[in-house]
Amino acid sequence: MTWRREHTELTTASRDAVWRRWTTASAWVEDDPSLAAAELPSDLRVGSRGTVKNHGTPRQTITFTRLVPGRAMEFVINLPLARLSFPHSMTETEHGLQVTHAVELRGLLAPLFGVLVGNGIARGLPEVVRLVVTNALAERAGSAPATAEQGDRAGS
Amino acid sequence: MSTPPLVDVVVVGAGLSGLTAARRATQLGLTTRVYEAADRVGGRVWSTTVAGVHVDLGGTFVGPGQDRIVALAAEVGVSLYDTYDTGANVVRWRSQVKRYRGTVPPLGAALLDVARIQATIERAARQVPCGRPQDAPGAAALDAQTLGGWLRQQHASRTARDLFDLVSRTTWGCDADHVSLLHVLHYIHLCGGLSSMLDTAGGAQESHFVQGSHEVAVRVAEQLGDAVRTDEPVTRIDWDDDGALVHTDRGSCRARRVVLAVAPTMRRKIRFNPELPAAHEQMAQRWPGGVLSKAYAVYETPFWREQGLSGQGLSDRGPVFITFDASPHQSREGVLLGFVGGPQGRAWDELPEAERRVRALASFADLYGPKALEPIGYIDQKWGADPWTGGGPCAAPSAGAVVPYYSHLATPVGPLHWAGTETADRWSGFMDGAVRAGERAAVEVLRSISTQADSTQADPTTEGAPA
Numbered sequence: 320m321t322w323r324r325e326h327t328e329l330t331t332a333s334r335d336a337v338w339r340r341w342t343t344a345s346a347w348v349e350d351d352p353s354l355a356a357a358e359l360p361s362d363l364r365v366g367s368r369g370t371v372k373n374h375g376t377p378r379q380t381i382t383f384t385r386l387v388p389g390r391a392m393e394f395v396i397n398l399p400l401a402r403l404s405f406p407h408s409m410t411e412t413e414h415g416l417q418v419t420h421a422v423e424l425r426g427l428l429a430p431l432f433g434v435l436v437g438n439g440i441a442r443g444l445p446e447v448v449r450l451v452v453t454n455a456l457a458e459r460a461g462s463a464p465a466t467a468e469q470g471d472r473a474g475s
Numbered sequence: 476m477s478t479p480p481l482v483d484v485v486v487v488g489a490g491l492s493g494l495t496a497a498r499r500a501t502q503l504g505l506t507t508r509v510y511e512a513a514d515r516v517g518g519r520v521w522s523t524t525v526a527g528v529h530v531d532l533g534g535t536f537v538g539p540g541q542d543r544i545v546a547l548a549a550e551v552g553v554s555l556y557d558t559y560d561t562g563a564n565v566v567r568w569r570s571q572v573k574r575y576r577g578t579v580p581p582l583g584a585a586l587l588d589v590a591r592i593q594a595t596i597e598r599a600a601r602q603v604p605c606g607r608p609q610d611a612p613g614a615a616a617l618d619a620q621t622l623g624g625w626l627r628q629q630h631a632s633r634t635a636r637d638l639f640d641l642v643s644r645t646t647w648g649c650d651a652d653h654v655s656l657l658h659v660l661h662y663i664h665l666c667g668g669l670s671s672m673l674d675t676a677g678g679a680q681e682s683h684f685v686q687g688s689h690e691v692a693v694r695v696a697e698q699l700g701d702a703v704r705t706d707e708p709v710t711r712i713d714w715d716d717d718g719a720l721v722h723t724d725r726g727s728c729r730a731r732r733v734v735l736a737v738a739p740t741m742r743r744k745i746r747f748n749p750e751l752p753a754a755h756e757q758m759a760q761r762w763p764g765g766v767l768s769k770a771y772a773v774y775e776t777p778f779w780r781e782q783g784l785s786g787q788g789l790s791d792r793g794p795v796f797i798t799f800d801a802s803p804h805q806s807r808e809g810v811l812l813g814f815v816g817g818p819q820g821r822a823w824d825e826l827p828e829a830e831r832r833v834r835a836l837a838s839f840a841d842l843y844g845p846k847a848l849e850p851i852g853y854i855d856q857k858w859g860a861d862p863w864t865g866g867g868p869c870a871a872p873s874a875g876a877v878v879p880y881y882s883h884l885a886t887p888v889g890p891l892h893w894a895g896t897e898t899a900d901r902w903s904g905f906m907d908g909a910v911r912a913g914e915r916a917a918v919e920v921l922r923s924i925s926t927q928a929d930s931t932q933a934d935p936t937t938e939g940a941p942a
């Protein structure tokens with residue numbers, strides 16, 4: 320059973336800049352307001368492990384399952400009887416670069432975890448993707464990264 | 476040094492309100508001069524041409540009951556046409572795209588809750604006296620909270636709160652958490668209710684101007700001729716009970732009366748000598764302008780009409796959260812207008828032009844399909860960045876800023892009178908309110924000058940206007 324939600328932004332940011340944000344631990348914390356800390360190995364490859372810590376929750380181990388420079392990246396967190404994965408992809412189109420972040424749950428308990436954890440993560444996806452592309456743009460312009468406050472959390 | 480010229484009334488600000496005040500004052504036989512800080516007249520109404528098509532960058536729509544702006548436009552030969560309202564509206568909500576008819580989108584079970592909140596707001600708004608919000612029953616308590624805080628107190632569903640955030644962004648240029656509930660209720664009452672404020676057919680979005688709203692300002696200014704000085708901000712006003720000396724960087728002008736037709740927050744940019752009562756400075760600080768931007772995409776044809784869509788859309792995704800069909804009158808091109816505002820609007824405003832364009836077009840495509848990504852022209856206007864209008868569409872007083880300060884908005888101080896849409900007693904915040912306020916200020920000035928003339932005749936020791 321698979322449960323999936325995704326969010327796509329169209330942007331003028333460059334592939335390289337987005338890729339750097341996907342693969343740099345300090346950028347993860349800047350781009351995802353729910354993250355308190357992230358640690359990634361410097362030589363990322365499929366099978367590499369890192370850790371992420373959300374505010375108010377214990378540190379979790381993540382494993383990279385896909386790394387296609389400038390195109391796609393995916394990492395997973397193993398849950399009891401379910402696998403939580405985060406596929407990232409980008410596609411060049413004639414109108415700009417399409418950047419997609421998804422959250423996917425697979426396994427027997429996927430529907431349950433979808434309700435328990437997936438929905439919360441999915442709600443935050445638009446803000447994260449917008450921060451990734453905005454900060455990727457800022458990287459080119461050489462300005463300070465945007466924060467969640469300057470960013471664009473919709474609604475209250 | 477030569478003596479500065481003397482006029483009956485100096486008007487500060489050539490937005491619709493100031494221009495109307497000057498026009499009416501002239502019609503009443505008063506001599507006028509209008510100082511405008513920007514290099515153009517119109518203030519929060521402005522227009523341009525994109526791919527050969529006219530677009531309104533600021534105030535656009537008018538509706539039933541807004542008879543003063545409609546009358547002014549008719550007087551200067553600017554005509555109206557109906558906003559395109561045929562076919563289904565479209566909403567993108569919680570990642571799903573749906574078609575619907577009418578003002579309220581199909582939001583499932585949450586719709587009942589939206590209706591409950593709407594009815595409660597309408598009832599409460601009717602309790603707030605027009606032009607005297609501070610006298611409403613429980614005014615201080617209403618003013619102490621924001622619209623957002625009140626919605627939570629009412630246990631409004633998340634959908635209802637998100638929907639009212641969209642209403643708040645379009646109307647006041649801020650989220651519901653940032654605007655005084657008392658102001659919201661008063662504002663709604665001044666519009667005659669939520670429906671007349673929000674609807675297209677029968678509401679404030681019913682029509683727009685063939686030649687554009689800016690053309691109304693341009694034509695009024697043309698009629699006023701040399702009296703209007705653009706690119707000349709007023710920097711200081713020396714005043715006493717008999718009149719004022721109005722300073723700009725290029726010179727000064729004596730006036731029996733001054734009409735300040737600038738947004739409340741813009742009053743702070745002028746030095747007053749003697750200083751205004753402290754509440755005026757505080758009010759100017761606590762009545763900031765909202766942040767609302769507009770994005771226009773021009774297409775070869777209004778392709779959404781072929782799909783049975785009206786061009787009116789709503790989205791919880793952003794950055795564009797509301798769209799309208801703003802296609803020109805009797806012309807083949809199609810124009811989509813999108814509003815961008817609230818916290819997302821501020822972030823979007825900061826982006827480079829190319830990125831703003833891509834994101835706005837992606838929003839249009841969310842609602843109307845990939846054809847929306849291929850316009851023949853695009854432009855956006857960021858009102859939050861405008862140096863002289865203080866943002867838009869209008870002032871958004873925060874919690875606690877209405878009861879203590881409302882009465883200072885329009886009450887004259889010596890020879891200083893106040894106009895601007897925020898001071899209007901109907902349709903405040905709209906172009907119609909701007910015109911009403913200008914008309915009121917002109918009459919007020921005439922009365923005040925006549926009263927002074929009467930008392931001067933009665934008292935032979937009184938001298939004329941100040942040097």
Ligand SMILES: Cc1cc2nc3c(=O)[nH]c(=O)nc-3n(C[C@H](O)[C@H](O)[C@H](O)COP(=O)(O)OP(=O)(O)OC[C@H]3O[C@@H](n4cnc5c(N)ncnc54)[C@H](O)[C@@H]3O)c2cc1C
Nearest residue numbers: 488490491492512518519534535536709863867895896906
């Ligand atoms: C994006 C947007 C959409 C809108 N949509 C609508 C709509 O559809 N329908 C509607 O009815 N209304 C709409 N409005 C609101 C409407 O445009 C305003 O209510 C109206 O134009 C305000 O007119 P005003 O004359 O009161 O103020 P302003 O237009 O702000 O005029 C004030 C003038 O004073 C000048 N000024 C400021 N300081 C000084 C100084 N020191 N010296 C000299 N000049 C000075 C400014 O440059 C400005 O020209 C919208 C506004 C915006 C921004």
